[in-house]
Amino acid sequence: MTETTREQQVLERIDRARQRKARVREERITMAHGAGGKATQTLIEAVFLDAFRNPLLEPLEDGAVFGAGGARLAFTTDSYVVSPLFFPGGDIGDLAVNGTVNDLSVCGARPLYLSAGFVLEEGFPVEDLRRISASMARAAAAAEVSIVTGDTKVVQRGKADGCYVTTAGVGLLERDARLGVAHARPGDAVLVSGPVGEHGVTIMLARGELDIEADVTSDTAPLNGLVAALQAAVGEEVRCLRDATRGGVATILNEIARAAGVAVVVEEDAVPVRPPVRGACELLGIDPLYVACEGRMVAVVDGDAAESALAALRGHPLGAGAAIVGRVRDDPPGLVLLKTAFGGTRIIDVLVGDPLPRIC
Amino acid sequence: MTETTREQQVLERIDRARQRKARVREERITMAHGAGGKATQTLIEAVFLDAFRNPLLEPLEDGAVFGAGGARLAFTTDSYVVSPLFFPGGDIGDLAVNGTVNDLSVCGARPLYLSAGFVLEEGFPVEDLRRISASMARAAAAAEVSIVTGDTKVVQRGKADGCYVTTAGVGLLERDARLGVAHARPGDAVLVSGPVGEHGVTIMLARGELDIEADVTSDTAPLNGLVAALQAAVGEEVRCLRDATRGGVATILNEIARAAGVAVVVEEDAVPVRPPVRGACELLGIDPLYVACEGRMVAVVDGDAAESALAALRGHPLGAGAAIVGRVRDDPPGLVLLKTAFGGTRIIDVLVGDPLPRIC
Numbered sequence: 098m099t100e101t102t103r104e105q106q107v108l109e110r111i112d113r114a115r116q117r118k119a120r121v122r123e124e125r126i127t128m129a130h131g132a133g134g135k136a137t138q139t140l141i142e143a144v145f146l147d148a149f150r151n152p153l154l155e156p157l158e159d160g161a162v163f164g165a166g167g168a169r170l171a172f173t174t175d176s177y178v179v180s181p182l183f184f185p186g187g188d189i190g191d192l193a194v195n196g197t198v199n200d201l202s203v204c205g206a207r208p209l210y211l212s213a214g215f216v217l218e219e220g221f222p223v224e225d226l227r228r229i230s231a232s233m234a235r236a237a238a239a240a241e242v243s244i245v246t247g248d249t250k251v252v253q254r255g256k257a258d259g260c261y262v263t264t265a266g267v268g269l270l271e272r273d274a275r276l277g278v279a280h281a282r283p284g285d286a287v288l289v290s291g292p293v294g295e296h297g298v299t300i301m302l303a304r305g306e307l308d309i310e311a312d313v314t315s316d317t318a319p320l321n322g323l324v325a326a327l328q329a330a331v332g333e334e335v336r337c338l339r340d341a342t343r344g345g346v347a348t349i350l351n352e353i354a355r356a357a358g359v360a361v362v363v364e365e366d367a368v369p370v371r372p373p374v375r376g377a378c379e380l381l382g383i384d385p386l387y388v389a390c391e392g393r394m395v396a397v398v399d400g401d402a403a404e405s406a407l408a409a410l411r412g413h414p415l416g417a418g419a420a421i422v423g424r425v426r427d428d429p430p431g432l433v434l435l436k437t438a439f440g441g442t443r444i445i446d447v448l449v450g451d452p453l454p455r456i457c
Numbered sequence: 458m459t460e461t462t463r464e465q466q467v468l469e470r471i472d473r474a475r476q477r478k479a480r481v482r483e484e485r486i487t488m489a490h491g492a493g494g495k496a497t498q499t500l501i502e503a504v505f506l507d508a509f510r511n512p513l514l515e516p517l518e519d520g521a522v523f524g525a526g527g528a529r530l531a532f533t534t535d536s537y538v539v540s541p542l543f544f545p546g547g548d549i550g551d552l553a554v555n556g557t558v559n560d561l562s563v564c565g566a567r568p569l570y571l572s573a574g575f576v577l578e579e580g581f582p583v584e585d586l587r588r589i590s591a592s593m594a595r596a597a598a599a600a601e602v603s604i605v606t607g608d609t610k611v612v613q614r615g616k617a618d619g620c621y622v623t624t625a626g627v628g629l630l631e632r633d634a635r636l637g638v639a640h641a642r643p644g645d646a647v648l649v650s651g652p653v654g655e656h657g658v659t660i661m662l663a664r665g666e667l668d669i670e671a672d673v674t675s676d677t678a679p680l681n682g683l684v685a686a687l688q689a690a691v692g693e694e695v696r697c698l699r700d701a702t703r704g705g706v707a708t709i710l711n712e713i714a715r716a717a718g719v720a721v722v723v724e725e726d727a728v729p730v731r732p733p734v735r736g737a738c739e740l741l742g743i744d745p746l747y748v749a750c751e752g753r754m755v756a757v758v759d760g761d762a763a764e765s766a767l768a769a770l771r772g773h774p775l776g777a778g779a780a781i782v783g784r785v786r787d788d789p790p791g792l793v794l795l796k797t798a799f800g801g802t803r804i805i806d807v808l809v810g811d812p813l814p815r816i817c
Contacts, residue, residue, distance in 0.1 A: 126581040131611025144583070145573075145607060148590035149597070153570070153605040161605035165569055166629050168526025174572035174625055175608045178616075209525055210513070212534035213505075214623040216576070221486040223504070230508035237509070245513040245521035247505055248535045248623075251491025252815060256538075256618040263574040263608075265534055265625030269526050455612060 119143040127451075133343025133389075134448025156277055156356075159200040159339065162270060171206035173197060174265035180455045182225065182259055184303040186296075186314030189262055190232035192391060192457060195319045196342065197266040198240040202321040203338035203394060205276045205328070206268030208240060213247040213264050218257035229260060240319035242266070272332060278349075280336040281357040285425040286403035288396045290323060290410050291316065291418035292369040293346050294388035298377045300456045309380050311373035318392030323415045327396060330409030334402035340394045342457055344448040347386040349395045350423075350433045351447040358430045363423035363445070365437045386435075387448050389456050397425065479503040487811075493703025493749075494808025516637060516716075519560040519699065522630060531566035533557060534625035540815045542585065542619055544663040546656075546674030549622055550592035552751055552817060555679050556702065557626040558600040562681040563698035563754060565636045565688070566628030568600060573607040573624050578617035589620060600679035602626070632692060638709075640696040641717040645785040646763035648756045650683060650770050651676065651778035652729040653706050654748035658737045660816045669740050671733035678752030683775045687756060690769030694762035700754045702817055704808040707746040709755045710783075710793045711807040718790045723783035723805070725797045746795075747808050749816050757785065 119142035129136035146154065153161040160173030177193040194211060201208040213233065217226070237244050295316040302309060320340060327335060339349045346368070350361045363386075370378075370385045378385045392415060398406045403421050410416030433445040479502035489496035506514065513521040520533030537553040554571060561568040573593065577586065597604050655676040662671055680700060687695060699709045706728070710721045723746075730738075730745045738745045752775060758766040763781050770776030793805040 121583050124583055126577045126579060126583060126586070126611055128579055128611050128613070131577065131609060137609060140583075140609060141607075144587055144590050145609075148587070148594040149573075149604040149607075151603045151605065153603060154607075161570065161572075163570060163605065165530065165627065166528025166631075168528035168530075170525065170528075170530075170627070172570055172572060172625075172627055173606050174574045174623070176574035176576050176610045176623060178576055178610045178612050210521065210523060210532055212521075212532060212625050213509075214534045214536035214574075214625075216536050216538055216621055216623075217486045217491065219486060219488055223481050223484055223486060223500075226486070226504055227508070230504050234508040243511045243513060244509040245511065245523065246533050247501075247509075247514075249491055249497060249500060249505075250536045250538045250621075250815075250817075251486055251488050252538050252618060252621075253488070255615060258612060258616040261576055261610075261612075261621070263534070263536060263576075263623035263625075265532075265572050265574075265623075267525065267530070267532055267627060271526075455610075457610075 128454045129451045132448060132451035134348055158204065158277060160204040162204055169270040171201050171204040171268040171270060173200040174263060175200060176261060176263040177457055178261050178455050179300065179457050180258060181303050184315055185299055187317040188229060188232050189260060190229035191236035192317050193262040193264045194233050194236035194240065195317050195391060196457065197264040198242060198319040198321055199340040201266050201268035202324040203340050205274040206270045208242045208266055208268040208321055210245045211237065211242050211264050211266045213244050213262060215249045216257055216261040217249065217251045218259050219251055219254045221259050226260065240321055274332060274335060276335060276337050278337050278353045278356040281353045281359050281397045281425050283359055283425050283427040284400040285336055285397050286400050286421050287361060287423040287425065288406055288410065288419060288421050289346060290394045290416045292371045293341065293390055293393060294370060294374045294378060294385035296391040297388035297453050297456045298374050301381065301453055302377065309377055311377045313373050316390050316392040318415050320392065320394055323410065323413045326413045327406060327409050331398055331402040331406045334399035336397040338394050338396050341390045343389050345387040345389055346395055347445045348447050353397060354431050354433050360426040360429050361423055361433045362426050363433065363435050365435050367420055367422045369418050369420050383452050386445060388453065391457060488814045489811045492808060492811035494708055518564065518637060520564040522564055529630040531561050531564040531628040531630060533560040534623060535560060536621065536623040537817055538621050538815050539660065539817050540618060541663050544675055545659055547677040548589060548592050549620060550589035551596035552677050553622040553624045554593050554596035554600065555677050555751060556817065557624040558602060558679040558681055559700040561626050561628035562684040563700050565634040566630045568602045568626055568628040568681050570605045571597065571602050571624050571626045573604050573622060575609045576617055576621040577609065577611045578619050579611055579614045581619050586620065600681055634692060634695060636695060636697050638697050638713045638716040641713045641719055641757045641785050643719055643785050643787040644760040645696055645757050646760050646781050647721060647783040647785065648766055648770065648779060648781050649706060649729065650754045650776045652731045653701065653750055653753060654730060654734045654738060654745035656751040657748035657813050657816045658734050661741065661813060662737065669737055671737045673733050676750050676752040678775050680752065680754055683770065683773045686773045687766060687769050691758055691762040691766045694759035696757040698754050698756050701750045703749050705747040705749055706755055707805045708807050713757060714791050714793050720786040720789050721783055721793045722786050723793065723795050725795050727780055727782045729778050729780050743812050746805060748813065751817060
């Protein structure tokens, strides 16, 4: 079967998928439903979107954007169930703060206020909760947001795993940028803000179940400063921003391709991956493009603004390792293609299954 | 020991407590830390407030109120871990929507938008998730709010209890009412919007662990319409509103007494309790004043406006059983006193321990 025939078949499959209503085939929730890939998308569309359907939820972006009392606001939430709770480079606390800060930032909003809901397991050490809270406070200070409201629930032993944290956040849209994965157009450039996969690999290794040692720490970081730098340089030329968490860069690129009806062509050589991450991924048999980051974003900008955008990202400490990794094309619509180092082309689908459970 | 000596001692204890910094004595989280009573307050003050300290969080109201882009907003969150997930009168879904709607309403805000974060246990039936989502959608429609953003995480079997939901909400303050438990003044009247304790008793009985049968259903309901009716009638005279969830009416009254430095004197006879709830509470050995409601609020209003406030509440379907239950006095400050049906007076302290775990 030639590459073209294969692509044709995939295209037809995507068309069929679009025409039928999303449907969850499984009778019970599986780990894959939480992995951020195909099963998560189906669950969201078939259950939550189907029940809650409204114009603000429908775009399924990282946050909702709306007007209230004359202000234009962004609003988002994320639950955190990462295991272990503490890992090289961070913990569930700064992860939960940075994650919500980043979801607001990629909506184009300035993050202002966060909420924090805790589900604690009976017997959880109070000292660990103090460490997590201190880490949240530091992360909030670094991102210039305040944690202004919260809630605490306790469940019996064996009904949680120490501590789960759900943060929500409110941000202010100060410029009229309308960002969204559907806005990508042929000719646009695709950038990533730094080396990919560090957070996911760190978590896998921190569990100590694998006999792999590597000098990797989580990339968890607040992206609002980096987004502000990018907007200041090429604000009008930015089509969409997404932080590459569960499902990794590959899943984001697929969302862009699907939503905008475009092709995304990525040069494998251009994707920054630090050697220890690449090594660990090879041993684990995972593609780093599918591994979660918690302080990296994908930016799609007008092709002509690519170099200015790259310079703006590289001028910020969190974007020092930024790279232009690909281009948006018109054909084949809905697909992400990877040009490999050996001159071949393969299709990069959304994540299937859950190779890395509970990484955030 | 006379009543006066006892009160004097309690007062001195409260003064000492205020002077020393809140400190969690336990090394590990206990169920009481999630019960909404004394242990929860200590945990919040000693761990979360200590770490996150900022002027918006400090009042420890049900939500934070702030300005953003010219709008005056309220923002709140609550995590739900109720067991069982489905119970007479509701389920975790409408509970989570109503709870956040109510927290915004008692801040004086009109609830607008909600977020929903799900933590699902591997193996949870998809059909149950559909029921919960449908129930959330109905509750949102009834309260005229939209669920505009969300997140789903999945944890392994034995790391949760089916489904936990965290909602957050954004509301708009359309009038300049500054509500807060610290605003209660001597001479004010204390009202409850209906019979108390129905939700908590329903949950206890729904677990089927007790050999008690009673015709009780949860009072879960959105309070925004009722609050609007009260504000339309006596808006300027309302000092504070609180929905009486964990810890019940008794805990709310203690928060008022403590924050405002006043006494709250409650007439036991005046507190509406439906007979099956009273009966179940007697068998369980719990005071209904400590049992959670999920669709009732405590309102403190200027004494002269008490009858108008009562009429406004009673004029709304959710306030048909409203009652004036007590008065605010200046002495003894910080205490809640119950005048019993037999002419005695006893002190009603905040909830200690957790007689009713995971009721919301």
